[in-house]
Amino acid sequence: MLGILDLLGTIGGNVLSLPGILGLALGMMTRNWIVAAILGGLVGVFETVVFAGFRFTDIGSFDLAIAVLVGVLAGSLGCAIRHKGATA
């Protein structure tokens, strides 16, 4: 039970944190889907490292994977918004 809640909580935490917000913003800065996904993923890595206090031994692979996944999705969503919303 806690496993699923743990997963949902981690996803929610990342959506409302740097990967979700900054990933989306960076994704909105490009029309290239790959670049947007990479930028989002990098934000996920960056956030995990920052929240682990730059101690690489404290980085959990589960947290890192979720952060990168959320970052990639947010970046892609940002890119989709750019495609839909920018007229020029």
Next chain:
Amino acid sequence: MSDPNEKPKGGLIRRLWDGFWSPVAAFSVGFIAIGGFLGGVLFWGAFNWSMELTNTEEFCTGCHTMETNLGEYRETIHYNNHSGVRAICSDCHVPHEWQHKVKAKIIAVKDVYHEIVGTISTPEKYEEHRLAMASLVWKKMKASDSRECRNCHNFEYMDFTIQETRAASEHQRAIDENMTCIDCHQGIAHALPPDYLEEYKRVTDELQANASPESQKTDDVAAVRSYLGNLSN
């Protein structure tokens, strides 16, 4: 006469959607940017305010099922003490760090579900689930090195010379043996279920089996050890 080039307008949702994605010709970029910034500030302020509202004791104990543990907590030193400092529910159960806090808030949705279905709605049901509920909290605290306890308590800030002899000796043992607060202080704010020691041992054994040797060590303990090492030199 209707314009033959005019497209059908569609329903309200369709028109709102099209309007939302239409270019803004009437406003400058600066206006949109400043408006977006102000909107963001307002949204974030409201979001954070709401989040903090869910950290209040009134909110936590607003549900009927929280009455039992509220009564137990009110008998403890975390409620009334000589120093006049009070730790409320969220101080022990909600992390301060953003990412852990949001996670805790999302996980807490299960409490609403159990309030609705009445999982612990009677004293009998509460007692039936007490060990399982306590076990979940112990597991979280043990895994996080009692992170929420350490928001207020820290081995580094303790003056063992003014502690009771037994407390000082046990805290010294905790440092030496790399223990964490919850290893000894189960039931510090709520009544303990029968067989709690066996359950706590099961929880710690399970965590130890899953954890890597690196993650067992905490910075605090490492810092205290280093500090004590410097003193002895």
